[in-house]
Amino acid sequence: MNDKIRHLLDQISALEDDLRQEVQTQEANALFQIKGKRVEFEATVRQAQRQFKTNFFRWLVTYRPQNLITGPIIYSMIVPLLLLDLCVSLYQATCFPVYGITKVRRADYIVFDRQHLVYLNFIEKFHCTYCAYGNGLLAYVTEIVGRTEEYFCPIKHARKMLGAHSRYARFLAYGEAKDYAARLEQFRVKLGDVPPPHK
Template identity: 45%
Template sequence: MAEQKSVIDTILERMRVLQDELEEEVARRGAAFRYRLVNGRVVFEDEIRRQHRRFRVRLWTFLKATRPLVVLSAPVTYGLIVPLVLLDLFTALYQAICFPVYGIPKVKRRDHIRIDRHHLAYLNGLQKLNCVYCGYANGLIAHAREVAARTEAYWCPIKHAGAVKEPHRHYPGFLDYGDAERFRAGLEDSRADLGEDSTGT
């Protein structure tokens, strides 16, 4: 069992190194496209902003090129804002009430919800609105997933019998399916790990 844990720890460490490399590459590309983050806000060089504006497609031109069925489906797409806001509200309530009781660190929304693409001058108003919507929706789902993942790590840190596609970040440390002998100790370890967790919040 210790050998299996060691192999998993080695793989997880390689994954962390790759994540760091990815973040460095994203930062390098940011420099190449001549923007920087100032207090969390994107700032482009003036000349780059002027270049971006030249690429912007006017709203009317954009709408004329859009297929009618896409326009007709828009209310369904935007209608999802209602369940998304409810998910946001109930996730916040759940965390506020239950996580202090369990001793689980809260998941910070700002670490998952990124709304910054509306600063891109080559997008028209509707494209910016769509980018705000997608940034909120996908960030919220990532936030809710981490809340659910920490809950699972607290109550039931057991792998499934079959493969799980793209499991959450806590899943690799879960107990093997059928490992009855280690369940009690593994459950306590998983809870202790959550209490110490200060990354990816």
């Protein structure tokens, strides 16, 4: 990786940090506070939000029929998701200590907090919980597999790839053979001291 690319990646990281900080500042100005795992709104905000809640029967009548029809297909995906979760978590628990890779914290990726939104009825909260689990799980798995790829093969592909994980940009260029073994070892050493993600 040449100096210009490294410099651009550092700039991107700095901008991402600035963006996270700005989002946190905006959220701090919002009318809620995070206390442990609980999100608390000011009483006036909660009262205003309750006015937007749709009761179950009205929601059922106005809900799109195609969503109800496809519901069993969507929710049947919980089986492969749970199996994936179990397998990847077991893999990380057994192999990462052997490789010296810092473990991925599941709670950083799978977040359940939408149940505190009083404008959602219990079915909407259930949908939100399912989506939070599915998307959080996939992000958790992506980070585990990304660290694994960085440990075994931190080399970019020759062809352009969509949806690359966050670690990919710093991988070695395709065909960059000089000092490969030494550079691979540098990647491996860094994986033993992965800082927690920015919040």
